[in-house]
Amino acid sequence: MRLGVLDVGSNTVHLLVVDAHPGACPLPAHSHKAELRLAQLLDGDGAISAKGVDQLIETVEDALQAAEDKGCEDVLPFATSAVREATNADEVLDRVRTVTGVDLTVLTGEEEARLTFLAARRWFGWSAGRLLVLDIGGGSLEIALGIDEDPDAAVSLPLGAGRLTAAMLPGDPPGPDDVRALRRHVRAQIARTVHEFSRFGRPDHVVATSKTFKQLARLTGAARTADGLYVQRALNRSALEEWVPKLAGMTAAQRATLPGVSEGRSGQLLAGALVAEGAMDLFGVDELEICPWALREGVILRRLDHLPTTDV
Secondary structure, three states: OEEEEEEEOOOOEEEEEEEOOOOOOOEEEEEEEEOOOHHHHEOOOOOEOHHHHHHHHHHHHHHHHHHHHOOOOEEEEEEOHHHHOOOOHHHHHHHHHHHHOOOOEEOOHHHHHHHHHHHHHHHHOHHHOOEEEEEEOOOOEEEEEEOOOOOOEEEEEOOOHHHHHHHHOOOOOOOHHHHHHHHHHHHHHHHHHHHHHHOOOOOOEEEEEOHHHHHHHHHOOOOOHHHOOOOOOEEEHHHHHHHHHHHHOOOHHHHOOOOOOOHHHHOOHHHHHHHHHHHHHHOOOOEEEEOOOOHHHHHHHHHHHOOOHHHO
16 A cells, blocks of 8 residues: 655655555655744744744645645654644644644654654664664654664653754854853753663664764765665764864855755754764764664554554
C-alpha cells in the first residue's frame, strides 16, 4: 500500500510518501517539503500567530494535494514541538481540522524519541546491540537508549537548533559571549540526563538522525546524499570540534557555501553543532553513524506493525 506521513515540524512541513507493507522495507516514492519555520511564527506570548496558522493551513492543503496526486491510500499526520509548545495549540489544531479535515496528532517529546529509536533499530538490526540514538530537530533534542525495539530510556530536551538560534544567538555572526553562553546552557541541560542513561550500560553502537547531523557529517567529510542511501556516513567528534569555532566566526551566508549546508539551515547550523558536540562529549562518544531513517519512518513502521494482514 502507498502511505503518506505528514510531519509538521519546527522547521519544515514534510510529506513523505512510501510504498509500505508489513515485514518489508518502506520504499520512498515521493517527498514534498515546505520550509514553514513554524517556531519563528510565534508571537510574544508563545502563540502561533494568525498569519502562521494561515500559512500552516495552506501548507497542509498543498501536502494533501501532493498525497492525492501520488495515490496515497492514507496519510498519517503528526506535529512536534512547535505546535506542542504553542500556547494556542488547541485553537491551531481545531482550525487545521476544520479547514483541511486533517486531525494532527501531537507527539510528546518522549514519543518522538521512541519512534525515532524504532526506526534506527529497524535500520541497523539486532546485531547493532545496545543503541544510543540522538536526533536534533528544530525545537528539541531527542535521546534514546536500549537493546530492544522500545528503548529503556528516552528523553526530549528543548535544545533544537532553530529554537536555540532564535533565543540565544542574535548576531550574524554571533558574539563570542553569546556562543559561550549557549555552550554552557546546552551542556548543563544534557548533563542532567546522562545518569538516567548510564545506568543501562554503555551503548554498543551510537547513531544520529536529522538534517543537522547529516549536514555536520557531510561538512566533516562524509559522503554526499547523491552517493546513495546505503553508503555508511559517520561523524567524528574531533573533526566536529575543529569546525565549531570556524562556524562561530561565519555569517549564515558564509555557512551556506559549505559542502552539504543548505541556505535554509545555515543560520541554525552553529547551534546544532554545539548541541551535537555537547551530546557526543558528555556521553563519551568519539564517533557516531548517521541513520537514514528517523521519526517519519518510525511513524510508518509503527502503523505497519498494527496493520491487519487483511488490509494488504
